[in-house]
Amino acid sequence: MKKIGRLDRPDNFGSAKIFSNPILERISRTHISIPITLFLVISSVSLYFGMTATSIPFSFGFAILVLGLFVFTFLEYMMHKHFFHMEPNTPIRSKLQYGIHGVHHDYPKDKDRLAMPPFVSAAYVAVLHLVFTLLIGDYALYFLPGFLIGYATYLGVHYAVHAYNPPENILKILWKNHAIHHYKDPDTAFGVSSPLWDYLLGTLPKKE
Numbered sequence: 001m002k003k004i005g006r007l008d009r010p011d012n013f014g015s016a017k018i019f020s021n022p023i024l025e026r027i028s029r030t031h032i033s034i035p036i037t038l039f040l041v042i043s044s045v046s047l048y049f050g051m052t053a054t055s056i057p058f059s060f061g062f063a064i065l066v067l068g069l070f071v072f073t074f075l076e077y078m079m080h081k082h083f084f085h086m087e088p089n090t091p092i093r094s095k096l097q098y099g100i101h102g103v104h105h106d107y108p109k110d111k112d113r114l115a116m117p118p119f120v121s122a123a124y125v126a127v128l129h130l131v132f133t134l135l136i137g138d139y140a141l142y143f144l145p146g147f148l149i150g151y152a153t154y155l156g157v158h159y160a161v162h163a164y165n166p167p168e169n170i171l172k173i174l175w176k177n178h179a180i181h182h183y184k185d186p187d188t189a190f191g192v193s194s195p196l197w198d199y200l201l202g203t204l205p206k207k208e
C-alpha cells in the first residue's frame, strides 16, 4: 500500500485548500459536534419508534442495537483500510483519496476536517435507514441507533485523539495506535474507535 501523508511533519497545524470555489471550501469544513449531535438525535428518534411503534421486546431490540454497533466497528475498519487508503493509481482515485483522507494525513490537526459536512451525513443516514429497513424491516429501528452510536463514538474518539493529550488509563492505547497510523506506519492500526479488528485481522502495530 502506498504511503500517504507526511510522516515527517507530525506537528502540522496547517490546513489544506481542497476546493478552489470558496463556497465549496467553506462547506467542506464541519465542527465535530454537528454530526455527533445529528447522529444521537436520529438514534433517539429511531429508538423511540422502535419501542412505541413495534412489538419487538426491548431486550431483543437491545441485542440488535449492540449488533449494529459491532457491525459499524467492522465497517469503520474496512472503509479506512480499503477505501480511505485506496491505491491512488489513477487521477480520479488520487483526487478522491486525497479529498477524503489524504488531506487528513497531511493536516491531522485541522479539526474542521474530521467529519463529512452535515448535509452529506444526513444524506447517508437516510440511505442507511432505507437499506437497513429493506434488509431487516422494523429491526432497523434498533439496528440504526447502534450503528450511529458507533459512528458518533468513532468521530468523538478521532477528534479527541487529535485534539487532546492522551489520558493516563487504558484508553491511552487509542491515542498510541492512531499516532502510529499517522506518523509511523499508515499500513497498521486502521481501527480508530477500538483495536478489535486490527487484532483479529492482523494489522496491529508491530511491537518494537
Ligand SMILES: [Zn+2]
Pocket (backbone or CB within 6 Å): 080, 084, 085, 101, 105, 181, 186
Ligand atoms: Zn488513515
Ligand SMILES: [Zn+2]
Pocket (backbone or CB within 6 Å): 104, 108, 158, 162, 178, 182
Ligand atoms: Zn486521524
